[in-house]
Amino acid sequence: MKSSPPSSSIEDYVKVIYSFTEWQDKPITSTQLAQRLGVANSSVSEMVRKLKDQGLVNHQPYSAITLTSAGVRLALSMVRRHRLIETFLVQELGYRWDEVHDEAELLEHAVSDAFIERMARKLGNPARDPHGDPIPAADGSVLVPAAHRMSELDDGHTGRIIRISDDNPALLRYLAAEEIDLDAEVEVLGRRPFGGPLVVRIGPAGSPREFDLGQEVASALWVHSDAAHAGCSVEGR
Secondary structure, three states, X not given: OOOOOOOHHHHHHHHHHHHHHHOOOOOEOHHHHHHHHOOOHHHHHHHHHXXXXXXXXXXXXXXXXXXXXXXXXXXXXXXXXXXXXXXXXXHHHOOOOOOHHHHHHHHOOOOOHHHHHHHHHXXXXXXXXXXXXXXXXXXXXXXXXXOEEHHHOOOOOXXXXXXXXXXXXXXXXXXXXXXXOXXXXXXXXXXXXXXXXXXXXXXXXXXXXXXXEOHHHHHHEEEEEOOOOOOEEEEOO
């Protein structure tokens, strides 16, 4: 008997669990999962039990939540859908990068696998979405580049912006207005005294601009170091 496809709620849960750990190693807790999904802790507890029963997560009471191999495969398929749709909306339909997340959340559950693969071919099988997040390949492999939050970099660090967190649409609009975008060159100059903003130069060597960036902005920008090597490949990890 053919098993029924996972519900949209299950797909959302595994996608959020995966995305939380994509750029850092610390697993997500039930409280953090509830905050990200905008639901009550009791709802998370019930759904995590369901996910565990279906073999999609590992979880013990009062501990963090991690995906099983089956959970990772499902999460990567949903991440692929979401990020390809975001890319299509920006490149083909003229959406701004601060508008696409909510639209993709709706569409990713509604379209078929065939539609997604035709969309990928139409876009030229892109490796990243408009915010720099890697798009998993159809076989479930994904290349996560080596990068660090700008807020964590030492004085004198140079590199280029390869990812911009899409958690805050208003922040994305600010960055667009300031013409701070993916692949921009960065040099960290230091911090203003007494816990002040991070001072950086952003832009090409011939005409960089200097910015004072608050903690929220600096934490949303991920920088690939000039000295860093390529990222690690993940396949159904």
